[in-house]
Amino acid sequence: MSETIDADLVRHIGKLARIELSEQQVEMFGRQMSDILVYFHKLRELETEDIEPMAHAVQSSNVFAADCPQPSLGPDQALANAPQRDGNFFKVPKVIGDS
Amino acid sequence: MIDTKETVTPVIGLEIHVELATATKLFCRCRNRFGDPPNTNVCPICIGMPGVLPVMNRKAVEYSMKVALALGCQVAAFTKWDRKNYYYPDLPKNYQISQYDLPLSSNGYLEVPLADGSAKKVRILRAHLEEDAGKNVHDKPGFTGVDLNRVGVPLLEVVSEPDMNSVEEVMGYARAMQRLVRWLGASEANMQMGHMRFEPNINLHIARGGVTYKTPIVEVKNLNSFRALERTVEYEIARQYAQWEADPDGYSMGKLQKQNRGYDDATQQTVFQRAKEEAHDYRYFPEPDLHPVVVDDEWRDEVAATIGELPLARRARYMETYELSFKHADALTQDAPTGDLLDEAVKGGAEPKRCVNLLLGRAAALANERNCTIAQIGITAGGLAELTKMLSAGDVNATASGKILEKMIAADDSPRQIAQAQGLLVVRDAGQIEVWVDEAIAANPQAAQDARAGGKKQKRAFGFLMGQVMQKSKGAADPARVKQLLQQKLGP
Numbered sequence: 001m002s003e004t005i006d007a008d009l010v011r012h013i014g015k016l017a018r019i020e021l022s023e024q025q026v027e028m029f030g031r032q033m034s035d036i037l038v039y040f041h042k043l044r045e046l047e048t049e050d051i052e053p054m055a056h057a058v059q060s061s062n063v064f065a066a067d068c069p070q071p072s073l074g075p076d077q078a079l080a081n082a083p084q085r086d087g088n089f090f091k092v093p094k095v096i097g098d099s
Numbered sequence: 100m101i102d103t104k105e106t107v108t109p110v111i112g113l114e115i116h117v118e119l120a121t122a123t124k125l126f127c128r129c130r131n132r133f134g135d136p137p138n139t140n141v142c143p144i145c146i147g148m149p150g151v152l153p154v155m156n157r158k159a160v161e162y163s164m165k166v167a168l169a170l171g172c173q174v175a176a177f178t179k180w181d182r183k184n185y186y187y188p189d190l191p192k193n194y195q196i197s198q199y200d201l202p203l204s205s206n207g208y209l210e211v212p213l214a215d216g217s218a219k220k221v222r223i224l225r226a227h228l229e230e231d232a233g234k235n236v237h238d239k240p241g242f243t244g245v246d247l248n249r250v251g252v253p254l255l256e257v258v259s260e261p262d263m264n265s266v267e268e269v270m271g272y273a274r275a276m277q278r279l280v281r282w283l284g285a286s287e288a289n290m291q292m293g294h295m296r297f298e299p300n301i302n303l304h305i306a307r308g309g310v311t312y313k314t315p316i317v318e319v320k321n322l323n324s325f326r327a328l329e330r331t332v333e334y335e336i337a338r339q340y341a342q343w344e345a346d347p348d349g350y351s352m353g354k355l356q357k358q359n360r361g362y363d364d365a366t367q368q369t370v371f372q373r374a375k376e377e378a379h380d381y382r383y384f385p386e387p388d389l390h391p392v393v394v395d396d397e398w399r400d401e402v403a404a405t406i407g408e409l410p411l412a413r414r415a416r417y418m419e420t421y422e423l424s425f426k427h428a429d430a431l432t433q434d435a436p437t438g439d440l441l442d443e444a445v446k447g448g449a450e451p452k453r454c455v456n457l458l459l460g461r462a463a464a465l466a467n468e469r470n471c472t473i474a475q476i477g478i479t480a481g482g483l484a485e486l487t488k489m490l491s492a493g494d495v496n497a498t499a500s501g502k503i504l505e506k507m508i509a510a511d512d513s514p515r516q517i518a519q520a521q522g523l524l525v526v527r528d529a530g531q532i533e534v535w536v537d538e539a540i541a542a543n544p545q546a547a548q549d550a551r552a553g554g555k556k557q558k559r560a561f562g563f564l565m566g567q568v569m570q571k572s573k574g575a576a577d578p579a580r581v582k583q584l585l586q587q588k589l590g591p
Contacts, residue, residue, distance in 0.1 A: 089244030
């Protein structure tokens with residue numbers, strides 16, 4: 001993992017998130033993300049040599065629900081926050097290409 | 100000069116996505132059901148509202164373990180889930196909950212029956228449990244419609260090693276997987292409902308003039324029918340060979356990246372989508388909202404105990420114990436309940452071969468008409484055993500047994516009661532048969548004369564009179580008695 005987030009990495013992250021960034025934003029987010037990274041580097045001060053990597057912050061496992069249906073939201077509630085809808089569908093700009 | 104020693108070996112691996120037959124989704128209790136109106140089976144969890152918590156469906160984990168164990172996989176003692184980050188309208192959370200470095204199971208195999216009667220072992224690299232995405236509907240004018248009913252449906256992804264070397268092996272593997280997950284009740288594996296999707300990766304190893312060339316690996320995404328899978332693999336083998344032949348040194352694995360292609364059903368060709376270097380950067384990290392799953396021996400054994408006899412083992416047993424042909428044994432092991440019906444009937448005293456003839460004769464025809472399995476037509480093992488015993492004892496003939504079997508579906512009556520009510524029991528009463536025989540002879544003097552006279556017309560005339568008697572009895576007369584009486588009356 002790189003020590004700082006450079007402009008190219010910010011643009012790459014922007015592309016993955018499907019958002020357009022101005023040069024000014026690239027500079028700003030780069031600085032902010034680098035600060036966050038530097039802050040997290042404090043963790044390196046800890047000795048972790050003999051410690052197993054953990055998968056979860058809570059030391060518990062096997063939390064399950066039974067396979068019994070419960071009521072879902074109606075389409076009107078589900079679609080209430082959608083910027084646009086078409087009947088029961090969420091309406092989004094034309095998607096082309098693969099995922 | 101053409102090197103006649105050239106060999107072309109397709110090297111094919113297959114990822115199969117199987118939707119599990121749970122009642123609810125993987126992380127919420129919305130229904131897992133195909134065909135409902137759009138966005139009716141959705142809740143804040145599956146549509147990715149902030150602040151909600153997913154809770155793992157125990158049944159989905161158990162179905163996955165069951166399939167994994169049936170594939171001979173090791174089920175991990177400790178398994179966890181990870182976020183696979185990507186942005187797409189059918190994935191409202193902007194990440195898919197999947198498994199990255201600690202999958203639920205790994206290292207198994209599936210035995211694939213081939214046409215020549217042999218079997219090929221295809222190794223399984225891993226099988227892990229993840230959530231399905233929603234559906235984008237592209238046939239809208241100028242926009243895309245999104246239906247999130249499928250978001251969060253449990254999906255088992257089974258990844259094979261690249262062990263398949265022909266179209267036949269790929270299709271055999273895919274069909275064997277479908278049969279297995281259905282057999283286990285883990286999935287309906289209905290292709291029309293999108294329960295199974297395929298992603299083959301294909302390349303060619305070509306040995307020519309002492310050099311082995313390898314074409315770049317091509318992965319084809321999201322094939323949702325057996326036909327599309329077959330056409331894709333056929334097409335890719337031909338396409339890669341042609342491209343390699345035009346440029347044997349350039350079109351090679353070392354020089355070109357792995358690429359993704361998509362299958363176009365209209366042209367039945369694959370089209371280039373992207374090279375591996377443009378591949379997504381998924382930024383996997385452990386899913387903080389889900390607890391890991393720990394599988395101890397006790398739980399694993401409990402799930403293993405629900406598996407029972409697997410289809411290929413059962414087929415081998417039928418050939419061995421019931422002395423069935425491969426074809427018959429195979430037909431009876433397409434699903435578990437049909438074989439269960441046979442086994443139960445045999446336990447109830449039915450003679451295996453006669454019972455199989457009933458099942459693969461009239462019962463199979465009825466199942467075919469109803470578009471269901473033989474077990475689903477609705478006959479009981481007890482009734483089947485009784486009918487088979489009546490056949491063995493000569494109480495009914497084959498034609499009558501088919502009619503009785505059909506009546507057994509609708510009625511609660513036993514086969515014997517049905518046979519009596521319908522007059523389908525074989526008539527052995529010598530007096531009654533004699534009446535029919537005398538009538539037949541009286542009504543057909545020419546045939547009777549030919550039969551008495553001997554010579555080349557004798558056999559045919561005798562057969563004709565037999566037929567007349569059987570017709571008079573509506574098929575119910577015991578043929579042995581009829582023959583005996585006719586011989587007495589027409590004999591020298």
